[in-house]
Amino acid sequence: MFDELLPTLPCETDAQVNLKASALNHRDLFITQGLYAGIKIPCVLGSDGAGEWNGQRVLIYPALEWGSSPNHQGKHFRVLGMPEHGTFAEQITIPKANIYAMPEHLSWEEGAALPLAGLTAWRTLMSRCQLQPGEKVFITGIGGGVALMAMQFALASGAEVWVSSGNAQKIEQAKALGAAGGVSYRESDWDKQLKQQSGSGFDVIIDSAGGDGFALFPGLCNPGARIGFYGGTLGKVNGLSLQPIFWKQISLLGSTMGSPTEFAEMLKFVEKHQIRPVVDCMFPLSQGNAAFDHMETGGQFGKIVLQNTL
Numbered sequence: 001m002f003d004e005l006l007p008t009l010p011c012e013t014d015a016q017v018n019l020k021a022s023a024l025n026h027r028d029l030f031i032t033q034g035l036y037a038g039i040k041i042p043c044v045l046g047s048d049g050a051g052e053w054n055g056q057r058v059l060i061y062p063a064l065e066w067g068s069s070p071n072h073q074g075k076h077f078r079v080l081g082m083p084e085h086g087t088f089a090e091q092i093t094i095p096k097a098n099i100y101a102m103p104e105h106l107s108w109e110e111g112a113a114l115p116l117a118g119l120t121a122w123r124t125l126m127s128r129c130q131l132q133p134g135e136k137v138f139i140t141g142i143g144g145g146v147a148l149m150a151m152q153f154a155l156a157s158g159a160e161v162w163v164s165s166g167n168a169q170k171i172e173q174a175k176a177l178g179a180a181g182g183v184s185y186r187e188s189d190w191d192k193q194l195k196q197q198s199g200s201g202f203d204v205i206i207d208s209a210g211g212d213g214f215a216l217f218p219g220l221c222n223p224g225a226r227i228g229f230y231g232g233t234l235g236k237v238n239g240l241s242l243q244p245i246f247w248k249q250i251s252l253l254g255s256t257m258g259s260p261t262e263f264a265e266m267l268k269f270v271e272k273h274q275i276r277p278v279v280d281c282m283f284p285l286s287q288g289n290a291a292f293d294h295m296e297t298g299g300q301f302g303k304i305v306l307q308n309t310l
């Protein structure tokens with residue numbers, strides 16, 4: 001059975017990357033819990049990887065076969081790390097087309113923290129919601145890897161950012177990074193508190209939680225606002241009223257990861273603004289299970305990274 005975990009032989013269009021670090025995404029945890037569509041095991045998980053190839057420091061585009069349309073992925077699109085073997089490994093064989101130069105200012109750990117979260121945040125915020133400088137943005141669940149990247153991109157674009165979290169300390173950490181303020185989504189009147197504190201509505205809302213809290217977003221929106229969402233951790237939305245959505249001309253914009261072109265744009269932006277992804281903590285690859293346990297507690301602020309000791 002473990003033969004299936006051995007890397008396949010590389011062909012000419014492949015590269016063998018010596019991985020230095022990788023990072024967890026919620027997807028990896030969902031797969032171990034059986035909560036992901038089309039699970040095929042055994043498989044090495046992991047979508048994020050930073051490593052060396054041909055003497056260069058590289059990052060891996062965390063998906064395969066985006067397809068030809070910039071508007072949506074094609075039917076052969078796959079996220080790296082199930083069904084194909086992923087980055088929780090010392091080496092990976094990957095198409096050369098997936099390899100990009102790592103921004104020079106990043107450490108291996110910061111580099112590994114960037115690909116999937118950065119790409120998802122970039123497409124949601126920039127391609128889908130078309131964020132403009134000076135706009136006001138609300139990002140939910142700021143402890144999340146994608147949410148934090150979205151905040152860093154929005155701040156670097158000159159937006160004003162407000163956040164929510166289930167943990168008061170994470171709101172303070174977000175403020176230390178530049179957020180204007182935040183509220184606890186655990187309080188039943190969080191939307192009223194947010195309105196009162198921020199003083200006006202929002203032009204862009206970024207969410208991955210879904211659930212009933214989503215139904216409150218239109219009430220927080222300015223006319224012409226965009227609500228971008230890339231996850232639905234809490235499930236279905238009850239009580240969503242359509243009236244404010246059509247009256248305020250609000251756009252609901254679903255988003256998933258992003259194309260290689262968007263990955264390249266995102267890396268350029270990170271380099272230009274010298275953005276450093278927030279790393280919550282690091283575990284040796286050999287202690288991967290402890291890293292999964294840490295993600296399950298939900299205590300993280302930023303990315304959980306696995307280091308390869310080479």
Ligand SMILES: NC(=O)c1ccc[n+]([C@@H]2O[C@H](COP(=O)([O-])OP(=O)(O)OC[C@H]3O[C@@H](n4cnc5c(N)ncnc54)[C@H](OP(=O)(O)O)[C@@H]3O)[C@@H](O)[C@H]2O)c1
Pocket residue numbers: 024025026027116117120140141142143144145146147164165166167170185208209213230231232233234255256257295298300302
């Ligand atoms: N479509 C895509 O391409 C794509 C890509 C990446 C992720 N996702 C999805 O997005 C979700 C988050 O993924 P991730 O990897 O960023 O996870 P993560 O780093 O583990 O973060 C999850 C975050 O969810 C937040 N959260 C929990 N309950 C919440 C609530 N009631 N209201 C608002 N936020 C809440 C938490 O925020 P606090 O810690 O601040 O409380 C937590 O930090 C998952 O469902 C994942 O599958 C989708």
